[in-house]
Amino acid sequence: MKAIAMIPARFEASRFPGKLMKDLAGKSVIVRTYEATKNSNLFDDVYVVTDSDIIFDEIISKGGKAIKSIGEHESGSDRIAEAVENIDTDIVVNVQGDEPFTQTKPLKKLLEVFKNDEAKNIDIASLKLKMEDEAEINNPNNVKVVCDETDFAMYFSRSPIPYPREKSKAEYFKHIGIYAFRKEALLKFTKLPINQLEAAEKLENLRFLAHGLKVKMVETNQIAIGIDTPEDLEKAIAIYKK
Structure with a gap:
């Protein structure tokens, strides 16, 4: 089974413009993410896919591989689908450019989902992380996911789901923005x-569910800090200093 990693990277993020080029303990956020993915040694190739000359040049100058987007795209998955269409691979892992703490173990778990799916019932695999802190649960920047009894995703939301009507001990899971696609499912998604x-x-994950694509969720306990705000960047810097 051949697997590649694609890291979609926009420069003009709406909530934190230029965040991927911000300094994170001596290297840019996007380089940190690229290196963490590359160093997992799980992939036949790793690429950054971007519409930005600045990000493209940053990766190339550090000895990495980058692909320049041609068209305009609504989502990161749309962006990598354009790039991967003519690349020979079975599995495409979409690693978010603002996830510099990407680790080997959860990526390996995602790939194992497909190795164990001989019937090819799974279109997409992704990660979830249990949340306990109430402020984190209510933060709309943290996407929540609810699953069925076999860990297939039922819904994703920025709202806290499930709603604890009687203050029951509900479990909350944060969706970690790393997807592993069968190549054919990724190309289908873009249409x-x-x-x-x-x-x-x-x-964008709600488009998967609305059109019947099966999303298998894999629980992880990795440190999950996406760089969505300047405050997130400060948290990340503090972790690197430790």
């Missing part, structure tokens, strides 16, 4: 229309 749920929550 599907954006539905009202995706438009409302601004979550």
Whole structure:
């Protein structure tokens, strides 16, 4: 089974413009993410896919591999689908450019999902992390996921789901923005229309569910700090200093 990693990277992030080029303990956020993915030694190749000359040049100058996007894209998955169409691979792992703490163990778990799926019932695999802190649960920057009894995703939301109507001991899981696709599922995704749920929550994973793609969730306990805000960057810097 051949697997590659693709890291979609936009420069003009709406909540934190230029965040991927911010300094994180001596290297840019995007280089930290690229190196963490490359150093996992799980992939036949790792690429950054970007619409930005600045990010493209940053990766190339550090000896990495980068692909310049041609078209305009609504999501990171759309961006990597364009790049991967003519690349020979079975599995495409979409690693978010603002996830510098990407680790080997959870990536390996995602790839094992497909190795163990001989019937090819799984289209996409992704990660979830249990949350306990109430502020983190209520933070709309933390996407929550609820699953069925076999860990297939039922819904993703920026709202805290499930809603604890009677203050029950509900479990909350944060969605970690790393996807592993069968190549054919990724190419299918790009041809599907954006539905009202995706438009409302601004979550591309809702397009998967709305069109019947099966998303298997894998629990992880990795440190999950996406760089969405300047405060997130400060947290990340503090971790590197430790």
